[in-house]
Amino acid sequence: MLEGLRKTFAGLAERIKTTSLSEKDIDEAISQLELHLAANDVALEVIDKIANSLKNELRQIKVPRFGNSSDLIREAISKTIQGLVLESNPSEIVERVRENQRKGKATVILFVGPNGGGKTTTVVKIANYLRKNGFSSVIACSDTFRAGAIEQLRSLAERYGFWVVSQHYGADPAAVAVDAIRSAEARRIPVVLIDTAGRTEVDEGLLEEMRKIKRVTRPDFVIYVGDALSGNVAAEQARKFNEYVGIDYVILAKLDADAKGGSAISITQITGKPLIFVGVGQEVDDLDTSPRSWILRALSLPA
Ligand SMILES: Nc1nc2c(ncn2[C@@H]2O[C@H](COP(=O)(O)OP(=O)(O)OP(=O)(O)O)[C@@H](O)[C@H]2O)c(=O)[nH]1
Ligand SMILES: [Mg+2]
Incomplete structure (x- = not known):
């Protein structure tokens, strides 16, 4: 690594x-x-x-x-x-969930990022992290674009017992998200995690779709999930998403498989947004909550 x-x-x-x-x-x-x-x-x-x-x-x-x-x-x-390497503590999210729960409101987290970066896997990892902190989640399948996306999320989420709200391919991703938020609030489920589509090219169509989902769902947090393996491109794509959509945190996935490391060092400087988790494997527990320490350890540097 x-x-x-x-x-x-x-x-x-x-x-x-x-x-x-x-x-x-x-x-x-x-x-x-x-x-x-x-x-x-x-x-x-x-x-x-x-x-x-x-x-x-x-x-x-x-x-x-x-x-x-x-x-x-x-x-x-x-x-x-x-x-x-800028970093935020995941307890910021946990605290917000607790605060919103007291007000009877669901906490909404929107995940955005390029195609194949690790969004869907990361959404399930975060549901698992929140469950360990005592909060259940609904996952909205707002990727109504890629063939197989709904089945992939369903099978992954259901393996770990997470509830998924989905519609059909071609449905309006923002409508799926709103549907999930309504279902969560009706059942007093404190968190809604919105999984979205990527595209091979990060084009205006995709960024516009993300903006619309954000406008309609008014998320508490927008988290960018980037692919460490795409190196320099990861930081550039993150910058684009931040400029067009606006993000709060960055998660870099696949750091365990990254033989170089440049994106881990660059991405928070390029976006001005902190890392909140890093993805360090394909399993649901492979989510590290202290990105800076993880990076220093991988570089064999003192903490
Ligand atoms: N080694 C490793 N693999 C990961 C990690 N996170 C995700 N992956 C793998 O990366 C691949 C793509 O992950 P997805 O979660 O489907 O990515 P996505 O961003 O949802 O992809 P699209 O929906 O096509 O845009 C899968 O094979 C995952 O198992 C990670 O932290 N480490
Ligand atoms: Mg996906």
Whole structure:
């Protein structure tokens, strides 16, 4: 997981641990680092931030005369990454659900993202997370577009005992969502999770459809589910969804399968929105609630 970036940062620590950290050594090491970061799909503007931050950190390191500075350098890298990966605590969602429940209102969460990114799997993971926190959910199948989408969600959700509201293919996705919200409120179910369609191309049609669902359902939260494997594209797509639809949080799925790591470092800087979970496998429990710590561990950096 994230081997590319792990090796990149380990390489930096290795390269300068034995030198005296002169300005020239630092510049050379940072130039090398920049190339490796680009090769591992870190967005260009984020590479600049990493380079500047690390230069500052490295200048402050005093190398012990007979010692090894690699721990200090690893700490400096860790500090830089911690400053770049924005994170929110999932308890924000749990608190909102509790607050809304007191008012007799369902909490609505809309999931958006590109085709195949991991939305449907993630929706079921979140239903499971909320159940562990004592809240049941209704899942709205607002993907009425892709062949097989309704059956996929039904079979996945029903395997874990979650209730799905769906209509027929071609139905209005916003109407399905509204139907689910009404059913939830009638049965006092506290959460409605809306699964939506992706498209191969993130085009205006898709973004317009998401805007409409958002306008009609007035969700408490819009969560963007991105595909870590799509690297630089993941951050760019997230930016587009944020500009057109407006998102509150980001979830990156498939981090367990990502050999590079660039999207994990870039996506919150590009969108300005925090990660709230990361998807780290195909099973329902493979949802990590502390994205920053997960990323630091995968990069073998101190927390
Ligand atoms: N390894 C891994 N695979 C994942 C993860 N999340 C989802 N997947 C897999 O990615 C594939 C696509 O996931 P879906 O949940 O269907 O993605 P989607 O965004 O709903 O796709 P569309 O509905 O076609 O837009 C499935 O095979 C999932 O099992 C994850 O965190 N790790
Ligand atoms: Mg889906």
